[in-house]
Amino acid sequence: MYELYRQANGITVVVDIFRATSAICTALQNGVTEVIPVASIHDAKRYSDDDDVIIAAERGGEIVDGFVYGNSPLSYINNKHIQGKTLVLTTTNGTQAIDAAKEDGELVIGAFSNLSVLTKWLIEQNQDVMLLCAGWKNRLNLEDSLFAGAVVDVLLNNGFEYDIDSDAAIISRLLYTTAKNDMLKFLENSSHRNRLKNLNLENDVEYCLTLDTCNVVPKLAGGSLKNALKVQISN
Amino acid sequence: MYELYRQANGITVVVDIFRATSAICTALQNGVTEVIPVASIHDAKRYSDDDDVIIAAERGGEIVDGFVYGNSPLSYINNKHIQGKTLVLTTTNGTQAIDAAKEDGELVIGAFSNLSVLTKWLIEQNQDVMLLCAGWKNRLNLEDSLFAGAVVDVLLNNGFEYDIDSDAAIISRLLYTTAKNDMLKFLENSSHRNRLKNLNLENDVEYCLTLDTCNVVPKLAGGSLKNALKVQISN
Numbered sequence: 001m002y003e004l005y006r007q008a009n010g011i012t013v014v015v016d017i018f019r020a021t022s023a024i025c026t027a028l029q030n031g032v033t034e035v036i037p038v039a040s041i042h043d044a045k046r047y048s049d050d051d052d053v054i055i056a057a058e059r060g061g062e063i064v065d066g067f068v069y070g071n072s073p074l075s076y077i078n079n080k081h082i083q084g085k086t087l088v089l090t091t092t093n094g095t096q097a098i099d100a101a102k103e104d105g106e107l108v109i110g111a112f113s114n115l116s117v118l119t120k121w122l123i124e125q126n127q128d129v130m131l132l133c134a135g136w137k138n139r140l141n142l143e144d145s146l147f148a149g150a151v152v153d154v155l156l157n158n159g160f161e162y163d164i165d166s167d168a169a170i171i172s173r174l175l176y177t178t179a180k181n182d183m184l185k186f187l188e189n190s191s192h193r194n195r196l197k198n199l200n201l202e203n204d205v206e207y208c209l210t211l212d213t214c215n216v217v218p219k220l221a222g223g224s225l226k227n228a229l230k231v232q233i234s235n
Numbered sequence: 236m237y238e239l240y241r242q243a244n245g246i247t248v249v250v251d252i253f254r255a256t257s258a259i260c261t262a263l264q265n266g267v268t269e270v271i272p273v274a275s276i277h278d279a280k281r282y283s284d285d286d287d288v289i290i291a292a293e294r295g296g297e298i299v300d301g302f303v304y305g306n307s308p309l310s311y312i313n314n315k316h317i318q319g320k321t322l323v324l325t326t327t328n329g330t331q332a333i334d335a336a337k338e339d340g341e342l343v344i345g346a347f348s349n350l351s352v353l354t355k356w357l358i359e360q361n362q363d364v365m366l367l368c369a370g371w372k373n374r375l376n377l378e379d380s381l382f383a384g385a386v387v388d389v390l391l392n393n394g395f396e397y398d399i400d401s402d403a404a405i406i407s408r409l410l411y412t413t414a415k416n417d418m419l420k421f422l423e424n425s426s427h428r429n430r431l432k433n434l435n436l437e438n439d440v441e442y443c444l445t446l447d448t449c450n451v452v453p454k455l456a457g458g459s460l461k462n463a464l465k466v467q468i469s470n
Contacts, residue, residue, distance in 0.1 A: 145402075167380075167427075
């Protein structure tokens with residue numbers, strides 16, 4: 001679907017709430033210096049001899065055999081082993097979405113964990129914004145649409161306008177305004193939450209729906225995601 | 236996207252509210268004996284020497300040059316020229332969606348104009364139901380999702396259950412329950428409504444959002460859509 005909406009310019013926000021983009025924000029917030037998203041497990045393994053690299057691989061909601069890390073954001077909190085390291089990450093949906101959009105315009109990472117700083121940054125940039133929801137194996141999902149709606153809602157309240165073909169944005173915003181007071185309850189029947197519930201990942205679900213735990217805007221440059229806010233300050 | 240959801244069995248409901256599936260129901264309700272959906276204008280022209288055939292062709296919301304009929308449902312109401320005729324129809328989105336799904340299971344046509352008889356018929360069949368929203372040039376649109384939500388709402392209230400991967404159905408149902416008391420207002424900002432407004436097709440929009448003007452369930456058999464209810468009675 002991305003091909004239908006792609007834009008050569010502007011900013012693409014990649015969204016994979018359960019859990020890739022939540023994990024990326026959390027890792028950068030908690031000591032990782034950069035995240036290198038790779039599409040395949042094979043590509044991830046190429047970094048296995050590098051002591052400065054933590055490798056993480058997830059498929060189907062579980063850590064891939066032979067790896068220590070997956071895409072659980074909680075595994076990157078209060079973790080002394082990741083301090084100052086590069087995180088190489090491959091996941092079922094999120095890193096594939098990054099891969100699809102990486103050649104077009106600017107690419108940043110969105111999650112409920114960075115909603116406020118992300119939207120503030122987007123408003124400052126004042127460019128066209130496209131929200132790319134990773135979904136689950138190319139299907140639409142509820143939690144990514146919900147987050148897209150949260151971003152749409154903030155941007156519209158700050159002078160942005162809908163694009164011509166923006167029915168998906170209208171729907172997402174309605175989702176968010178309906179669900180925002182109890183997102184956990186709203187997602188009770190969603191496919192992905194139930195998938196994670198079956199994997200005993202309820203804590204992850206709750207964390208991924210918590211607003212503003214991170215003050216980072218992960219931005220892609222040279223194949224690596226670094227915090228755009230930190231880059232701005234160091235300039 | 237259809238490839239991701241296709242099912243070999245069960246019933247697929249094709250939805251293109253503005254305006255192909257609304258037009259198909261209306262034509263069958265108002266004197267046409269069958270509708271033959273064709274994907275290309277070239278295929279439609281092959282019927283041009285047949286006196287028993289009315290040909291209709293729409294692209295981009297307008298009647299294609301050289302044709303008298305497009306996909307305006309209103310053109311098929313109180314029209315003596317179409318009585319007892321076969322309607323050959325090609326449209327931008329709707330007939331393409333029919334073409335994509337025609338090999339899988341049973342295929343019927345849904346629109347607000349046949350919501351009650353369609354859902355009653357679906358409940359009687361008691362099979363898996365898939366709602367295929369034609370959208371606009373493969374993009375999601377608001378009105379088709381809204382109708383899908385109306386069907387989901389009726390089916391869930393009558394003992395049907397969500398499939399495992401049914402986030403799209405959950406979202407559609409929320410749309411419908413939010414919008415059902417004033418769908419015209421709800422669609423005010425939608426892309427397609429504005430496209431039709433620009434073409435002076437406001438009457439069509441209003442008609443296409445009116446419930447239960449037709450008592451037909453167009454069902455595909457041998458490349459042609461006929462009223463399944465009539466077929467049942469004649470058995």
